[in-house]
Structure formats: structure tokens, C-alpha cells
Amino acid sequence: MSKLKSPFPMNLGTFVVLSALFAALCLETGAWARSRCREDVSGEVKVTHLNDLERVRSIKGPELRQQRKSLRQWEQRRQDGKPVILVSVPSINLPKAEIAGIKGIEFYEHRGLWNILRARDPNVHVIFISSQRVPDFVVDHLLEGLPPAEAKSMRKRIHLRSLNDTGSDYLSDKVRNSPETLHMIRTTARQILGEDINSANTVLNGFISESSLGRLASELGISVTNIHPSLGYLNSKAGNREAAAEAHIPFAVGFNSVRSTDAAVKTVDILFMENQGVGSAWVKTNYGTSGEGIIKVPFEDLAITPSTPKKTRHRRIREFLEEAEQNGKTWKEVSARLATDGGVNELGVPHKRAPSVQLNIGGDGKIDLLSTHMQILQGTTYKGARQPAYDDPVLVKLLTDYALSYANTLARHGVVGRVALDFFEVSNALGKSDFVFGEANIREGGTTHPRETVAILNDAYYDHQRGGLVSRATGKKLYYVMTDNFVRSEFVAKELELLWWYFTKQPGYQDLVFDPAKNSGVKFHMLSAIPQHGKMGLVAFGRNPAEAQHLLEKAERLMEDAARILGQRYP
Numbered sequence: 001m002s003k004l005k006s007p008f009p010m011n012l013g014t015f016v017v018l019s020a021l022f023a024a025l026c027l028e029t030g031a032w033a034r035s036r037c038r039e040d041v042s043g044e045v046k047v048t049h050l051n052d053l054e055r056v057r058s059i060k061g062p063e064l065r066q067q068r069k070s071l072r073q074w075e076q077r078r079q080d081g082k083p084v085i086l087v088s089v090p091s092i093n094l095p096k097a098e099i100a101g102i103k104g105i106e107f108y109e110h111r112g113l114w115n116i117l118r119a120r121d122p123n124v125h126v127i128f129i130s131s132q133r134v135p136d137f138v139v140d141h142l143l144e145g146l147p148p149a150e151a152k153s154m155r156k157r158i159h160l161r162s163l164n165d166t167g168s169d170y171l172s173d174k175v176r177n178s179p180e181t182l183h184m185i186r187t188t189a190r191q192i193l194g195e196d197i198n199s200a201n202t203v204l205n206g207f208i209s210e211s212s213l214g215r216l217a218s219e220l221g222i223s224v225t226n227i228h229p230s231l232g233y234l235n236s237k238a239g240n241r242e243a244a245a246e247a248h249i250p251f252a253v254g255f256n257s258v259r260s261t262d263a264a265v266k267t268v269d270i271l272f273m274e275n276q277g278v279g280s281a282w283v284k285t286n287y288g289t290s291g292e293g294i295i296k297v298p299f300e301d302l303a304i305t306p307s308t309p310k311k312t313r314h315r316r317i318r319e320f321l322e323e324a325e326q327n328g329k330t331w332k333e334v335s336a337r338l339a340t341d342g343g344v345n346e347l348g349v350p351h352k353r354a355p356s357v358q359l360n361i362g363g364d365g366k367i368d369l370l371s372t373h374m375q376i377l378q379g380t381t382y383k384g385a386r387q388p389a390y391d392d393p394v395l396v397k398l399l400t401d402y403a404l405s406y407a408n409t410l411a412r413h414g415v416v417g418r419v420a421l422d423f424f425e426v427s428n429a430l431g432k433s434d435f436v437f438g439e440a441n442i443r444e445g446g447t448t449h450p451r452e453t454v455a456i457l458n459d460a461y462y463d464h465q466r467g468g469l470v471s472r473a474t475g476k477k478l479y480y481v482m483t484d485n486f487v488r489s490e491f492v493a494k495e496l497e498l499l500w501w502y503f504t505k506q507p508g509y510q511d512l513v514f515d516p517a518k519n520s521g522v523k524f525h526m527l528s529a530i531p532q533h534g535k536m537g538l539v540a541f542g543r544n545p546a547e548a549q550h551l552l553e554k555a556e557r558l559m560e561d562a563a564r565i566l567g568q569r570y571p
Helices: 052-079 105-120 136-143 148-156 171-176 179-193 211-220 229-235 237-247 261-274 310-323 331-341 393-412 448-457 496-504 527-533 545-569
Strands: 025-028 031-034 037-039 084-089 124-130 158-162 202-206 280-285 294-298 343-347 355-361 367-378 381-387 417-427 433-441 460-463 468-471 479-487 521-525 535-542
Touching: 052 084, 052 202, 052 229, 084 105, 084 171, 084 179, 084 211, 105 124, 105 136, 105 148, 105 158, 105 448, 105 521, 105 527, 124 171, 124 179, 136 148, 136 496, 136 521, 148 158, 158 179, 171 179, 171 211, 179 211, 202 211, 211 229, 229 237, 229 433, 237 343, 237 393, 237 433, 261 280, 261 310, 261 331, 261 343, 280 331, 294 310, 294 331, 310 331, 331 343, 355 393, 367 393, 367 448, 367 460, 367 468, 381 448, 393 417, 393 433, 448 460, 448 468, 448 479, 448 521, 448 535, 479 545, 496 527, 496 545, 521 545, 527 535, 535 545
Parallel strands: 084 124, 084 202, 124 158
Antiparallel strands: 025 031, 280 294, 280 343, 355 367, 355 417, 367 381, 381 479, 417 433, 460 468, 479 535, 521 535
């Protein structure tokens, strides 16, 4: 059983052990530090380590270099005023067992519709492909509030294609297996560019990059804007932890390579014994998302003490796991994913809040800080977020410094594209706030579409001094609140376009329309999920948190009123 070294050199000072509540987290020079990380506790399976990526890079080196070169060429061509194409294929290529419980997951592709706003740049054409049709009024809504002439011009650079395929295959596979769609991409590109599609004039953007998206890119002869599929280990929970250690940022004590119930039992017991039976353990599958693939083990529920015989402790831990259920997933389901994908077991981090940081790594290795968010969680499930995470510049700098250290580590390993990092806000020994790294999503996610929608519409950028998004046109700092989970049973079975018509006729609707001069408005997404699931998402933005929250609540209230009126007239 090997240990990873502490991310902080011991000669910087002596570690101060905090209360029993934080026994596995140590403080040194004012920062939370992960004290140890073990691997191969079960002895069952050879572990894949971060160091293995050196071998991957030696094999995939030409592809990785070509990807970065293509992204640089595409960006330079755009800056030179030449036409470029972004093919958006928002395929939700996460393990199907992990996302099966997410309501309306088949419509999450439509969260990626924000990509059509990239056509605000007169040099950018967007080909957006989805499994199910995007209604015309949804596009109209997304462009509403922009100058009419600009919106009309953008429409000419937006090319939508629906496969009309509700099957369970990943969208990227559907596109690969559709000669008509591949032909459409190539012919559309030729008409726009005056030349054949190639890796310098066209890029492929997806929700997450893995082998299927990579094969589609190869089929088209272009590169993906996301992390290269060969570096996918970095997107695992175990890979997250190893990258955090390499970045020298604090994270929770725990074990990698948990692949069985036996390994889970042993690691829970060790965490229990080394922490005086205080706190909890969290068993996580490597590729779980949105709170899926997680089992929390509160130590107080195990009916054991440190003096309980080891065999008895193991038996009771096993009994707890086998009866456990979280977010609709049983231990049987979670352990099956552990056997397939592996996982980790971490000590729970008692925390006050859960902020996140969004960044982008360019083809030139440049790291752009995009935003910070305060996550809105229901248990372990992500429900929405507020931007920025803090107005306190000290907290913002501490949080973003950790994030930049992590992103620099990813960049050294050859990663490009979107990165979202989740943290826990904790209190140190002096009672001041600090942060512990939680996990990384090296892909698009729940904070991507609201950030990009608000930033592109308002021509906003991240201002390091002010700690948030600032509009170039007005110089005002922007605030927003968003959710992917506005769900009402009364929305189910409503005719979508009729519901939207009633919504836009509600008194007060104009207050929700995007106003560039005021940097305020509301934009909906995932509207196509309404008839089947009664679910949609929205982002409300303004010049202060109260305005954003007011607009969100008003939009939800007007939509509820529209559904009620529609139900009365068409019972």
C-alpha cells in the first residue's frame, strides 16, 4: 500500500492537527492540506496512475500536438477575419448507468444550444446538431434582445440539423452512422469556406470528449476543442485526486482504486479508525456525475466504536453498504460501477459552502479564468448556481489561485478545453475561510451554458480585479442565478409552443427580455423537455444579486401562470 507525499513540503513548518472533526485534514501555513492518499488497498487490480499519461503522451504525442496546432490555427484564422466553422455535437457521452436517473437527460443536448451565440462573431459559423429538433421559437428566444440587424445576420451563420432520432445511442455515434449528416457538414462547410473542411478551418465541440467524439473528429478530419480522449483518466475521481496532489492544493484524505465491496469495507474502516469514528466516508465511482454513483457512510450510523473488534466493524460496514441507497442508486448498482470503472473513498469534508471555478485551456496553453459560481445543491445533487461565488476579493483570489494551480497541472499534461473545478469552503484553525478541492469536470457542465449565454450576450469578460464578469459595453459587473431544474407537474403534457405563446403574453414578460443597456434579462434552455418531463432550465442576470434573483422568480411565476391559463382553456 503506497502513500502519495503531502502536497506541502514538511520543511515549511509543522502540521497542526485540528479538531477530531478534521482529523484527516491538516493545516500548514494557513492552508488545508491533504495528508495522505493510498492506493491499491484491495490488492485486486493494477491501478492506472497519472504517471501512466507519460506513456500515453509518447504514443499519442502526434495527435496531441496536432490538436493544439489545429486550435491555434483556427483561432488565428478567426482573428484574421477569415470564416471558420464550429461543429457543435453536444453528445452526453457519460456512462449510461450513471446518468439514467437524471430527469430529462435526453434533452440535455439542448443545453449546448448556447454555442449558436458564437455566431455573434461575424467570422464564425456554427453547425449545431442534435438528436431531436430545436423549435424555431427557441432560437428566436435566445437571440431576442440583440439588435434586429445583428440577429438577422447571425441567423445566416447558424445551421441547425436534427437527426430526429430518440434512440439511446450517443449523439456522436448517431452522427458517425449518418452519411447524410456527414455529407451535410462537409457540403455546408464547402459552401461557407470555399474549400474543403480541414483541421485549420473547422473544429468539433462536444459536451465531453471521449473515444466516440474522437472517432467523429477523425472521420471529419478535424480536431476537438475538448480534452483529448486519450487523457480521459484525468476526468476520473482518482485522476482528479492525483492531479490535485501534483498541483499542491489541499484535498480530502482518501483511497484510490476502490473496485469492490471488500475494498470499500476496508477503506471505510481505515478512515473510521484514523479519525476517531467522527465524520463520514464517501464512496464514489470514477465517472459519476450530478450526484450519481455516490454512497455516503456516516460513521455514527455504523453502530461501532474504535474498540469494536475488526471483524465486527467490517461486518457492520458491509451490512450498511449493502442496504445503502442514495439518489435512487443502490449499493448493488454502485458496486457494479466500481468493478467496471473503479472509484475512490474519501473522508467527508465538513464545509460551509460549495463554490466552483470555470476555466479554459487554449491550444497555446494559455489559461483563461472564466467565472466562479456558488453551487446550489440538494444533498449531493447539483441544482443550479449563482455567479460570482463571492464578492469578497480575498476569498475570490484564494479560490482562483487554487484553480489556476490545478489548471496549470492539466495544461502540462496536454489538456485543452473547458475545466470546471468544485471546492469546499471550510474554516481553518483561525476561523477564517479556506478551500479544499472536491473534483474536476474537464468538460462542459451545468455552469457552462449560463456563463456563456450571459457573457456572449453582454460581451462580458472575467475581471480579475473585480472578481466577476464585467460588460465591455457598460463597464458594469454582472450577476446571475441559474437552474437546470425548474420542474412542475402542471407543465407535463402541455403543447410546448402554445405554452410559450401564453408565457410571452403575460403582463410583465417584457421585463424578462434581454436588455443590453441594462445588462439584464432571462434566457430559458432545455424547453423541449417540458411536455414529457415538466422540466426546463433558465438563467436570470442583472447588475446585482437581488435583481437576478427577482427576475428568476418572476420568470418562474409567469411560466406557472401561463400553464394554469392554458390548462383552464384547454383542459
